[in-house]
Amino acid sequence: MGNSRSDIEVIYSAEAIAERMDGLAQEIAQLDSKKLAVIAILKGSFVFAADLIRAMHRAGMDPEVDFITLSSYGKSTVSSGTVDILRDVAIDVAGRDILLVDDVLDSGRTLAYAKDLLSARGAQSIRTCVLIEKDVARAVDIGADFRAFKSQNVFVVGYGMDMAYQFRELPFVGRVVNT
Ligand code: IMP
Numbered sequence: 001m002g003n004s005r006s007d008i009e010v011i012y013s014a015e016a017i018a019e020r021m022d023g024l025a026q027e028i029a030q031l032d033s034k035k036l037a038v039i040a041i042l043k044g045s046f047v048f049a050a051d052l053i054r055a056m057h058r059a060g061m062d063p064e065v066d067f068i069t070l071s072s073y074g075k076s077t078v079s080s081g082t083v084d085i086l087r088d089v090a091i092d093v094a095g096r097d098i099l100l101v102d103d104v105l106d107s108g109r110t111l112a113y114a115k116d117l118l119s120a121r122g123a124q125s126i127r128t129c130v131l132i133e134k135d136v137a138r139a140v141d142i143g144a145d146f147r148a149f150k151s152q153n154v155f156v157v158g159y160g161m162d163m164a165y166q167f168r169e170l171p172f173v174g175r176v177v178n179t
């Protein structure tokens with residue numbers, strides 16, 4: 001299928017993303033928690049999380065960082081409705097202040113699942129931060145405490161996000177056209 005970059009329409013450029021990162025970290029730095037544990041939901045959030053934690057450092061924070069791999073999509077662009085843990089966190093979250101980081105808030109199932117999981121394990125507080133909050137009706141009633149951007153109901157790729165395992169390497173957020 002020869003995915004040339006001309007198949008992707010830029011929604012948020014690399015420059016726009018970089019500009020937003022420090023402001024977002026400043027918002028997070030207003031939390032009164034001293035020692036946040038950032039838990040990035042893989043795989044889609046890995047590029048965002050990498051930029052966000054460095055912006056958090058510039059904002060004077062020193063978070064611990066861990067990862068959880070969840071899956072709800074597989075190769076499809078429509079949420080399957082069930083969330084599976086493919087790989088769990090390593091840290092003990094009991095009593096901790098958590099910042100859950102994900103790429104996209106869409107149906108809400110992934111973030112809600114992660115939040116419930118960490119809450120059941122005794123996390124003291126759980127805040128959520130997403131790169132993109134989609135303007136759609138959620139299947140689960142959950143919002144993001146922090147968001148970099150909003151988007152309409154389009155399937156976005158790039159900046160770590162994939163469509164059928166492609167486009168994660170793009171430095172911008174875009175949408176696939178003509179495919
Ligand atoms: P939700 O569980 O329906 O809220 O979907 C959130 C998860 O699905 C995110 O962690 C993303 O990995 C993935 N996802 C949702 N929408 C998109 C998209 O437009 N592009 C890429 N991944 C998406």
Ligand code: MG
Pocket residue numbers: 041042043044045102103104110
């Ligand atoms: Mg994801």
